[in-house]
Amino acid sequence: MEYRILLVDDSDMQRYAIAKTLTSAGFQVLEAQNGTEALQKATQGVDLVILDIKLPDIDGFEVCKRLKSDPSTSSIPVMHLTATYLRTEDKVKGLEGGADGYLTYPVKPSELIATSHALIRMKKAEVTLQKLLREKEILVQELYYRARNNMQVIASLLQLYSDRCKDPEGRAVLKEIEAKIHVMALAHQKLYESENPSYVNLDEYLSTHPPIRSPLDRRLRNTIIWIMIPERVQKVLEAHGLQALEFEPGSTPTAEMAASRIGVLVGQIAKSILLHGKDGKYRMVVLAGDKKLQNNKLKALFGVKTSMAGPEETLRVTGFPPGGVCPFGLDGTLEIYLDKSLEKYETIYPAAGTDSTGVPCTFRELLEITGAALCDVAAP
16 A cells, blocks of 8 residues: 655755655655645645654644644654754654654664654554444444343333232332333443443433432432442452442532532542653552642652643543543553552542542552552642
């Protein structure tokens, strides 16, 4: 397959030489002499942008920033190629600004070609992965749909038997089982309809149901809360004899909201923050809800600079929605750190995988469950 590269350089001589090298390697080359022209041509179906930095109108750093901020071009890999910006600081600036690669003149043809192939392969692999994930989501939605249908059939049969049952106690038991299965069927319906088939807004779901009045209704609500919690979290809770608590009424995406709903100090809410290091690794820090992370302490602990992961990134890495990130029930590859700011509280409340639930536990219990390392990275 012939890949298309956009080559951006204001030097006719350098642009000619690089274009000739790329063409001889089987690439199709589209040329631009300045930043404005590059931004226009980047939308013409290119697989890679090779971008000079010293341009006559917009410098390459800014061009890269604009490409990465535009949804139509954000997925295109960008490689800086410069004869002017040669310092390590320049390279760091380029890579932190969104560039996927950084080469300087003089560059060997073999290195240029190999790097171009590597960046394009990386992008193609990402596209393939996204396609597979989407196919998986469709499969999961189909499973939810079939599970819902089967549960509705079972609920109908139970209703038939309960209507024929003459024993009042037996009829009550059948009615309760029928109601629970019906609730589970409705939950699967919500999951089937949801854009994210692993998460349902519990508050929105419960708002469509009548207020809770009877003991049976309360048990049904508890059933709803439980089945909304991810199965991997349920298994951990069961193994350690812990129960989830709903921060009612409604979702609580912040520590302050969660604390006010259950009447505890903000510091007792154990907030889990996903960090992305410059070394490419993800790490999770759990600290008191009234504390903030201190960057110099984080760098001293990890040895690299880190930044807080965004909402979509957090969901992709942990499988939990923002406000509901749970520090356990993970795949075991994520490093977890438990900050000492939580140690002074008798009871703390980490999220249970949704933005409306938490798990009352002690600091030592959470340390044992997560297998976390102790740390001190909270700002004073």
